[in-house]
Amino acid sequence: MTVIPHVIAGKHTEGHGTHRTEVFNPATGQVTHHVAIGNSQDLDAAIAAASDAFPAWAETPPLTRARILFRARDLIEARMNDLAALITAEHGKVLSDAKGEVTRGLEVVEYATAAPELLKGEYTEQVSRGVDAYTMRQPLGIVAGITPFNFPVMVPLWMAPMAIATGNCFILKPSERDPSAAVMLADIFHEAGLPKGVFQVVQGDKDMVNAILGHPAIQAVSFVGSTPIARHVYATGTAAGKRVQALGGAKNHAIVMPDCDLDKTVDALIGAAYGSAGERCMAISVAVAVGPVADALVTKLADHVRSLKIGTGTDNSNEMGPLVTGQHLSRVRGLVDSGVEQGATLVVDGRDHVVSGYEKGFFIGGSLFDNVTERMRIYQEEIFGPVLCVMRAPDFDTALNIINDSPYGNGTAIFTRDGDTARTFTHNVKAGMIGVNVPIPVPMAFHSFGGWKDSLFGDHHMHGPEGVRFFTRMKAITTRWPAGIRSGAEFIMPTHG
Ligand code: NAD
Helix, strand or coil, rough: EECCEEEECCCCCCCCCCCCEEEEECCCCCCEEEECCCCHHHHHHHHHHHHHHHHHHHHCCCCHHHHHHHHHHHHHCCCCCHHHHHHHHCCCCCCCHHHHHHHHHHHHHHHCCCCCHHHHCCCEEEECEEEEEEEEEEEEEEEEEEECCCCCHHHHHHHHHHHHHHEEEEECCCCCCCCHHHHHHHEEEEECCCCCCCCCECCCCHHHHHHHHCCCEEEEEEECCCCHHHHHHHHHHHHCCCCCEECCCCEEEEECCCCCCHHHHHHHHHHHHHHHHHHCCCCEECCCCCCHHHHHHHHHHHHHHHCCHHHHHHHHCCCCCCCCCCCHHHHHHHHHHHHHHCCCEEECCCCCCCCCCCCCCCCCHHHHHCCCCCHHHHCCCCCCCCCCEEEEEHHHHHHHHHHHHCCCCCCCEEECCCCCHHHHHHHHHHCCEEEEECCCCCCCCCEEEEECCCCEEEECEEEHHHHHHHCCEEEEEEEEEHHHCCCCCCCCCCCCC
């Protein structure tokens, strides 16, 4: 069985680690590959290659870096089908959804091709008589990205193009559950002309993450994954003196107001809750129905959930594929069990859904709960599966308070026709990304992505202008030439004039 390798110094290698873990095709439940689990020697090898590459890469003009990114952009577009097929084979999501993922990642590459513009500093002539000031942004050095299973192309592309365009050497540690796409991405960047050592992949599990966090040569860590691990990565990385952005899990609520367009709202919620089998950090997992809309909302949602087309990701007519692993399937089933035990109304039960011919695949049907309350596990925990919880709130303020009391604050949405309510919501809700009649308000590449509260540890959001700031250090330079020097030694705090 083939072993999915690291990409170190531009070459595929199984490295020094002898441990391998299984990679599944979630639709069949079969092991298709093993992945090399790297050790500290493998990380050291990547660091050595990055250290060799960094001085020249940092000195490479941003326009030259951008030209490589332009070629990488074209190659990603040309290999869109191959990348999507790899995602579907290891993650399970439907191919059309996988292509959407690649496209959203590609947009960050496109944004990063503006490196010469993005790295422009500011210049102020005459901050004082004969004195000028300007700023510049310089790369950090060797930086690392640690990514989750649910977007094996898009999330690495939130990081890599930004890190590389700004002159850093980037080491990616992808999820061990779907690690192949990372290898293809690194190969594409090399084919585009990226010098070896600038974009590397080290495969591994938590030991590799901890090796990265402890390695003194790594200046910054960009992490995306679940909240407990994000918290750990942030605490450990910053304690070791690194710059860290750690994006965590989510429990995204949508408020459904009585004045909304109910049919369109139901369509939006179905896509947002069950697309990619609910394995999206921006999935809507809680619908808060305000006042009299609840009964009609639940009835219409239930009709859709019962008729979801579930099957292999390779068949584009399916709306939902399998979950990523058998272990995750058991966890999602267990959480649905807990909802029943804790008194929620299970309106649609997807637990025993079987896809004919794929009985060993990690499939589950869509589930819909009504009368969910804050004390239930299905409310408190991120299920990360195709389960939508409906809560009932008597009025808008109660619904808003539910969201603001949640420890998570990634995305949220409101469905209403009333501009005043929408404005009050966007102004007062405590979350990082907000949709008004938009269920999954993922910011475009030229904005930045990130949540609040336990959904993000650190100061910088991902990609866009925040990505440039995260991967660079600023210098402020003040200059004066002999003609501008008006007196001898000055002993007072300089002031302008
Ligand atoms: P995860 O936290 O299990 O894994 C993320 C990464 O951390 C992986 O590379 C994994 O190898 C590593 N890891 C796992 N356990 C570790 C440990 N104990 N110590 C150190 N490293 C460890 O997440 P996942 O299951 O791969 O992905 C799903 C999670 O990611 C969900 O919680 C989802 O909400 C979140 N996510 C968040 C965003 C966001 O932008 N906020 C985006 C995508 C996914």
